[in-house]
Amino acid sequence: MEYEAVIGLETHVQLKTCTKMWCGCANEYGADANTNVCPVCLGLPGVLPVPNAEALRLTALTGFLLNCDVPGYAKWDRKNYFYPDNPKNYQLTQLDFPSTITGFVEFELGEELESVRINRAHLEEDVGKSFHFADYSGVDFNRAGVPLLEIVTEPDITSGDMAYEYLNALKSILEYGGVSDCDMEKGQVRCDVNISVRPKGQQELGEKIEIKNMNSFSGVRRAAEYEIARQIEVLEEGGQLVQETRRWDDDAGITDSMRTKEDAHDYRYFPDPDLMPHRPSEEWLATIREEVVELPLARKRRLMEQYELPTGDADVFVGDAALGNYFEEAAKGLNNPKQAANWVINNLQAKLVETETSVVNLKFPAVAIGELIGLVEGGQISSKIAQEVFAEMFASGKSPATIVEEKGLSQVSDSGELEAFCREAIEANPGPADDFRSGKEAALNFLKGQVMKASRGKANPQMVGELLAKILNG
Amino acid sequence: MAHFLTIHQLLEQLRAGELSSREATQACLDRVEKVDDRLNAFISVDAADALAQADAADQSRAAGEDLPMLGVPVAVKDVLAVKDQPLNCASKILGEFNSPYDATVIQKLRAAGAVVFGRLNMDEFAMGSSNENSAFGPARNPWNTDCIPGGSSGGSAVAVAADECIASLGSDTGGSIRQPAALCGCVGLKPTYGRVSRYGLVAFASSLDQVGPFTKDVRDAATLLQVIAGSDDRDSTNVPEPVPDYSAALSGEVKGLRIGLPREYQVQGMDPEVKAATDAAVKQLESLGAEVKEISLPHTEYAIATYYIIATAEASANLARFEGVRYGARLDGADPEEMNRKTRGAGFGEEVKRRIILGTYVLSSGYYDAYYLRAQKVRTLIRQDFLKAFEEVDLIASPTTPTPAFKIGEKVGDPLQMYLSDIYTISCNLAGLCGISVPCGFSEAGLPIGLQLLGKPFGEPDLLRAAHAYEQATDWHTHRPNLD
């Protein structure tokens, strides 16, 4: 029998705010344990939460970036469970009225364009971090109360690869939008994977297995692949799958059971009476909509269409948004934008790397790239000279025209002057000249090179070729 | 004798230079020393800290400063966070915990120049109506020390009634200010939900709790409310409604004020003496020019059940933080779960455990809709009852409690009977109204009886106006228990 996998992901992402969700403590990674804490995030008696406006803004922005609706009413709920890292022993989250709902994420999987529907992205608070020592445990509450966005997909994912590409797409969207740094090393992204298999064609879903707290995308891919194979094997051997939570052991490359449905928590959700529902106004949402940036995939497709760039070039400009923006500036009004892309990718990017500077610190404006291309296309300089001009632009910020003029780099297109160069070359090199006359066309290139050398690169190469042939054949 | 004074009497003497804050504060401390062995209103008193504040107030006054309560000693219920003072909520579970911060109402008191002192006894975590549920032993009624003072703010009522302080703060979740005020013969005011910041008030039931004043007369209640009311950006449930001048409402004039008597409050079990005293009080208001009419609050009979579902549900989560991980008492265990179980099992008293279990139950999967959700719907109906009634009347009058103070131990074995002692006070919290209890007589046995007036949301000026006019026409508030 053929089986198919049904996968849904719940991704927790820390928002890039200055302060925590309910208090003024810094949202900062790597501080000494329990230094970014206050009565509120420690859950001392009597304290109350106050929502972080920046977190609400970033949540709505994420909603727009993920093509979600941002409903006019959202509320907070208490999720009750005891754990030492959970200061209030309830976590504030959004159960039935989340801040954003029903969107989708598009991404490329191989050659295909895939889409995964987003059920919701809701705001909640992170918990502290437990540490276990020889004979005691400790909790660092610096992370407690950090705003956390939980992004929940519909079960649209069908393979480990697809899960992997979805996560990469999600990460780049959130980074692009300035919502989160998505630093996996710092635990800013964590993922729960819900996965089941069913015979191909069957409507009914199989028993759902949840794998908790994954902190690498490749781990998710491997865990999903492992789970799919494991579940199919169980079914093929006539076994039964039960709804359960499993743990991924990254070293061993296997999952093992943590708890089954019977020991599932009853979280006793109820609306938090300390917080008022959030009713985003149209004006507020309008200001956030203005901050919505173009998403990576959309940008790639647009660059390919608008400038007729190949995939590789578009990928470079999506991967380095600043460089991409610079390219678009440079390509303005050019009839061959690919030329500009070549300059930006092959020359500019290399120079930036070499000098360890960034595109924002450039001494010359983007239009100068266009001017440089114009000089080459208009025959005023050769492409070789253009390299020299570019180096000078990079160093001094002077315009290409000024550099050509100051250094006398203008291409020689005067046929009288060029003919003199050509005759000199033929006289100095009778061998190759004879070779050409006897039919060895390649010999012309040697002579051409001699002319270019003599003119210090300023001779118009096309005219040189034509003149040499004319003289030799004459 | 300074401890017998009201806020306004004391301020007059302080301003005239006839008395210092140190003398007034020392008088209160001496009074505590003298009577509190019998009353147990205070869990603890930091005399040195109180006197240091009093000296600072005297220095400010000497430097020409004057503030609304400069130098007035105010005692606070053990449920409000005061920086560097113990915060126990009359429970064992907080152990040696001292608060590292001031509640907003404490900051406001300090800003108004008050001398904040003492930790007043209460029912553990404000759960109770008799002050018997205190890990520090029951507070006792100053009119008869065999009787309960009411609860949960029992200590706050006793301290004011017994002149151990000039005024005090308590909290009211279902009557916890008005009921003990009535039983001890002082004035107790529960402000409209959202009027006073809850930041630093240890939560029992977040959607019902409000901080409010206990005072010796209505003018003082207006003064103290003025100081603690107002918006606070640390409390999201605080309402940014402008704070009116409450003293300006004390005109003595009630002509044309419409007072409603709920038909549904004429229940069996109301003590005849209580009925007689409150009927007389309403007559008195009528004779002063108020219009009295019968009104209906059809969902009254569901109030207690609704209250005990919502309050316990919220409490079950609010009290989850007390498990000894970060602060308070801790009993070690092999794992976090065992540590929790031991710590909470030993740290909480019977009534608190009963309510946590009840609250946990009504929120449990499969029961949520039948209990919690339904209770929320009934709460809306109760609120609508009141808002509708307030289209016809300005205030609603009733007894504060169905009986005068009962004996300590009398109802301990019967929690349901105990819950019924809040029957007139509970709806006010469910509906988010304001309410006040003022002394309106005594029983044969010499125990105080209270008149409750309820006002519409943010209707405190009407409440204070009527209570003040009544007080001006009677002398019940001037009676004092004999503790010599």
Ligand SMILES: [Zn+2]
């Ligand atoms: Zn904090």
